[in-house]
Amino acid sequence: MDSLVTKRFKEAKKIYESLGVDVNKALRTFKTIPVSLHCWAGDDIKGFEDLGDVHSENVVTGAYPYPAKTGDELRQDIEKAFSYSPLRHKVNLHSMYAERKSARNDLNIEDFRKWVDWAKVKGYGLDFNTSFFTHPMMDNGNSVTSLKKEVRDYWIKAGIDSRKISLAIGKELNWKCYNNFWFPDGMKDMPANKMLFRTLLKESLDKIFEYKFNKEERKYTADVLEGKLFGISTEAFVVGSHDFYIAYAVKNNIGVTMDLGHYNVGEVISDKISAVAPFVNDIMLHVSRGLHWDSDHVVIQDDQLFEIMREIKRADLWQKVAIGLDFFDSSINRIAEWAIGLRATAKAILASLLEPTELLYKAEQEGDYTRRLYLLDEVKNLPINDIWNYILETKGIAKGLEVIDGIKEYEEEVQAKR
Numbered sequence: 001m002d003s004l005v006t007k008r009f010k011e012a013k014k015i016y017e018s019l020g021v022d023v024n025k026a027l028r029t030f031k032t033i034p035v036s037l038h039c040w041a042g043d044d045i046k047g048f049e050d051l052g053d054v055h056s057e058n059v060v061t062g063a064y065p066y067p068a069k070t071g072d073e074l075r076q077d078i079e080k081a082f083s084y085s086p087l088r089h090k091v092n093l094h095s096m097y098a099e100r101k102s103a104r105n106d107l108n109i110e111d112f113r114k115w116v117d118w119a120k121v122k123g124y125g126l127d128f129n130t131s132f133f134t135h136p137m138m139d140n141g142n143s144v145t146s147l148k149k150e151v152r153d154y155w156i157k158a159g160i161d162s163r164k165i166s167l168a169i170g171k172e173l174n175w176k177c178y179n180n181f182w183f184p185d186g187m188k189d190m191p192a193n194k195m196l197f198r199t200l201l202k203e204s205l206d207k208i209f210e211y212k213f214n215k216e217e218r219k220y221t222a223d224v225l226e227g228k229l230f231g232i233s234t235e236a237f238v239v240g241s242h243d244f245y246i247a248y249a250v251k252n253n254i255g256v257t258m259d260l261g262h263y264n265v266g267e268v269i270s271d272k273i274s275a276v277a278p279f280v281n282d283i284m285l286h287v288s289r290g291l292h293w294d295s296d297h298v299v300i301q302d303d304q305l306f307e308i309m310r311e312i313k314r315a316d317l318w319q320k321v322a323i324g325l326d327f328f329d330s331s332i333n334r335i336a337e338w339a340i341g342l343r344a345t346a347k348a349i350l351a352s353l354l355e356p357t358e359l360l361y362k363a364e365q366e367g368d369y370t371r372r373l374y375l376l377d378e379v380k381n382l383p384i385n386d387i388w389n390y391i392l393e394t395k396g397i398a399k400g401l402e403v404i405d406g407i408k409e410y411e412e413e414v415q416a417k418r
Contacts, residue, residue, distance in 0.1 A: 002393055005386075005389050005390055005393045006390065006393075008383070008386040008389070008390075009386050009387060009389070009390035011383075011386065012382075012383040012384075012386035012387055013387070015382065015383060016354055016356075016382065016383075016387075019356035019359060019382075020356055020358055020359060021354055021355075021356050023354065023387065026350070026353035026354050027353075027387075027391070029318070029353055030086075030349060030350055030353055030391070031088060032088065032318075033087070033088060033318055033323070033349055034087070034088040034089065034090050034125055034322075034323070035085075035087045035088070035089065035090065035323045035324070035325065035342065035345055035346070035349075036090035036091065036092040036125070036127045036178070036322065036323065036324035036325065037078060037081065037082070037089065037090070037091055037092060037324075037325055037338060037342065038092045038286075038324065038325050038326050038327075038328075039074060039078065039091055039092060039093055039094065039097055040094055040097075040328065041327065041328040041329075041334055041337060041338060042067065042068045042074045042077050042078065042334050042335075042338075043067045043068045043069065043074060044060040044067055044328060044330045045058045045060055045094075045134075045328060046067070046096075047094065047096030047097050047131065047134070048070070048071060048096065048097055048098065048099055049096055049098075049104070050101075051134070051135060051136060054134055054135060054136055054138075055134070055138070055141075056133065056134040057133035057134060057138070057141055057184040057231070057232075057233070058133065058134070059232050060328050060329075060330050061329075061330065061331065062329060062330035062331030062332070063330065063331070064330050064331055064332055064333060064334070065415075065416075066333075066334075066411065066415035066416060066418065067330070067334065068334075069418070071097070071099045071114055071115070072114075073418060074097075075114075075115075075118055076414070077334065077335050077338075077415075078091060078338070079122070080335050080407070080410055080414075081335050081338035081339050081342065082124075082342070083397070083398075084339040084342065084343065084397060084398055084403050084406070084407075085339065085342035085343060085346060085397070086346055086391050086392060086395050086397055087342060087345070087346045087349075089123075089124050089125070090124055090125035090126060090127055090175075090324075091115070091119065091124055091125070091126055091127070092126075092127040092128075092129065092180075092324050092325075092326075093112065093115060093126060093127065093128050093129065094128075094129045094130075094131045095107055095128070095129065095130050095131045095158070095162060095165075096131035096134070097112075097115070098111035098112055099111065099112070099113075099114050099115075104131065104135055104137070104154075104158055105137075105154050105155065105157040105158040105161065106157075106161070107158075107161050107162075107165060108161065108164065108165060108168075109164075109165050109168040109169060109172070112126075112165065112169070116169060116172055116173065119173060120172070120173060125173055125175040125176075125177070126169050126173060126175075126177055127166075127177055127178040127179070127180065127284075127322075127324060128162060128165060128166045128169060128177055128178070128179045128180070129162075129179070129180045129181075129182065130155075130158050130159055130161075130162040130179075130181065132144070132155055132158070132159075132181075132182065132183045132184065132185075133184050137151055137154045137155070138151075139151045141184055141185065141186070141233055141234065142184075142185040142186075142197075142239075143155040143183055143184070143185055144156060144159070144183055144185065144200070144201060144204035144205070144208075145183070145185040145197045145198075145200045145201045145204065145239045146185075146200075147200075152200065152204055155204070156204050156207050156208055159181065159204075159208035160207070160208055160211075162179055162181075163179055163208070163209075163211070163213075163221070163223065165179075166178075166179035166221040166223075167213070167217055167220055167221045169221075170219075170220025170221045171220045174220075175220075176219065176220055176221060176222060176322075177220065177221050177222075178221075178222050178224055178255075178282070178284050178322050178324070179221055179222065179223050179224065180224050180225075180226055180257050180284060180286075180324075181208075181223065181224070181225050181226060182226040182228070182240075182257070183201070183239065183240050184231060184234065185197070185201070185234075185238070185239040185240065186230075186231065186233075186234030186236075186237045186238040186239055186240075187234060187236055187237040188233050188234065188235055188236060189235075189236045190236045190237065191236070191237050194237060197237075197239045198239055198244060200239075201239050201240060201244070202248065205225075205248060205252075209223065209252060209254065218281075222255050222281065222282040222284075222322075223254045223255060223282075224249075224254070224255035224256055224257045224282055224283070224284045224322075225240070225245040225248065225249055225254060225255070225256050225257065226240075226245070226256070226257035226259055226262070226284075226286065227240055227241055227242035227243075227244065227245040227246070227256070227257075227262060228240065228241070228242075228259070228262040228294070229241070229242070229262055229263055229264060229294075230293075230294075231294065242262075242263070246276065246280075249280050250279045250280060253281055254280070254281065254282075255280050255281050255282030255283060255284065256276060256280055256282075256283060256284075257283075257284040257285070257286055258272060258273070258276075258283065258284070258285055258286070259285075259286035259288060259294075259326060260285070260286065260287055260288045260289065260290065260304065260308075261286075261288040261289070261290035261293075261294035261295065261296055261326075262286075262294055265290065265292060265293070268304075268307075269304065269308060270304070270307040270308045270310070270311040271311075273308070273311050273312065273315065273317065273321065274311065274315050277315065277317055277320060277321070282320065282322065283317075283320060283321045283322070284321070284322040284323075284324055285308070285321060285322065285323050285324060286324050286325070286326035287299050287305065287308075287323060287324065287325050287326065287327075287341070287345060288325075288326045288327045289302065289304075289305075289327060296326065296327040296328050296329070297327060297329060298327050298329050298332070298337040298340050298341055299325060299327055299340070299341035299344050299345060300340065300341075300344050301344045301347055301348065305344060305345065305348045306348045306351055306352070308348070309345075309348040309349050309351065309352040310351070310352045310355060312352065313352035313353060313355065313357065314352075314355075314357055314360075323345065323349075325338075325341050325342070325345065327341060333407060333408075333411055335407050335410065335411075335415075336404065336407045339403060339407065343403075347384070347388060350384060350387065350388060350391070351384050354382065354384060354387060355379055356375070356379060359375055360372055360375055360376065363375060
C-alpha cells in the first residue's frame with residue numbers, strides 16, 4: 001500500500017477523532033450502504049425489444065458511439081463502471097431489458113434469468129421498474145390512465161407481474177428488490193377533466209396493489225411510486241403528481257420515489273426526506289442532476305447531493321431510504337458517466353458518515369446557532385479526500401486521472417471493437 005496514502009489517512013483520522021468522529025465505525029457503515037446503478041444509461045433507454053418505430057416518452061440527447069446492444073455487453077459495461085466504485089452495488093432494471101421474447105405484460109423472473117444469475121455470481125442486488133413507455137400499447141403517451149379499457153388492462157397486468165418479479169428476485173438474491181412505478185401519463189396542454197384521469201389512475205393502482213405483501217414478503221420487495229412535476233409532452237398536466245402519490249402511498253402503506261429532477265428547480269429535496277419518512281414505509285431516491293428542468297445530467301459532487309446524504313445520516317434513515325442513480329447523457333462515454341456518478345455519490349455518503357454530527361446537535365440543543373452555523377461551514381474543509389483515497393487504495397481501485405485513462409482504454413480495446 002502507498003505509504004503516503006496511509007500516512008495521510010492516519011493524520012486525517014486524528015483530525016476527525018478530535019471532533020468526536022469514530023472513523024472506523026464510519027468506514028464499517030460505508031461498506032453496508034448500497035447504491036443502485038440504472039442499467040438504462042448504458043444504451044440510452046432502448047432496451048432489448050424489437051418493437052419497430054415506436055414513439056419514446058424519454059429524451060436522450062447526444063451521439064456518442066458504442067452504446068451496449070446486448071445484455072452481455074451491458075453487463076460487461078456495468079462491471080467496468082463498478083470497478084471504479086468502492087460502494088456496495090445494486091443494478092436497477094427496467095422491464096424492457098428482458099432477454100426473452102415475451103410480451104411486456106406477460107413477463108416473469110425467467111425473462112431476467114441472465115440478470116439474476118449474473119447478480120448472484122457478482123454479489124450484486126437488483127431493483128426493478130415496469131417500463132410504462134415506448135410501446136405500441138401506449139395511448140397518446142398514456143398507459144394506466146388511457147380512456148381505452150384495453151390499454152389500461154394491458155398495463156395493469158404488467159404492473160401486477162412486476163410485483164411478482166420483484167418478489168422473486170428479492171427472494172432469490174436474499175436482498176430487498178425495490179419495485180418502482182413511474183407512469184409518463186399526462187397531457188401537453190390543459191385537460192378539461194383532471195379528476196377523470198386521476199380517478200382512472202387510482203382505480204388502476206388499486207388493481208395493481210390489490211394483493212398485499214405479508215410481513216415476510218416485505219423483507220424481499222418494496223413498492224414505490226415516482227411522481228413528477230412535468231415532462232416533455234406533459235408540460236400542462238402529469239396525472240401522477242407528487243401530491244397524488246404521497247397521499248396514495250400513505251393511505252395504502254406503499255413507498256415513494258423522489259427523483260431529484262422531478263421537482264421545481266428551487267425545491268430542496270433534502271428537506272423532503274424527513275417530512276415524508278414518518279408516514280411511508282419506504283423511500284427510494286433517484287439521484288439525478290437537473291439543469292433548469294428534468295434534464296438528467298450526470299451526478300457530480302454538488303451541494304444538493306452532499307446535503308441529501310447528510311440528511312439521511314442525521315436522521316439515521318439508511319435502512320429506510322434506498323439510493324438509486326438515474327441520469328443519461330449520450331454526448332459522453334456512458335461508462336464514464338456511471339463512474340462519475342457512482343464516485344460522487346460514494347464521496348457524499350462518506351462525507352455524511354464522517355460529519356461530526358453530535359457537535360452540531362449539541363450546539364443546536366444549547367441554542368448556540370452561531371456555533372452551529374460555523375460548524376456547518378467548517379466541516380466542509382475536513383480532509384475527506386485522505387479517507388477517500390485510503391478506501392480506494394485498500395480496495396485496489398483507481399484514483400485520480402487513472403480512472404478516465406482506464407475508461408478510454410476500455411473504449412478503444414472493447415467498445416470500439418464490438
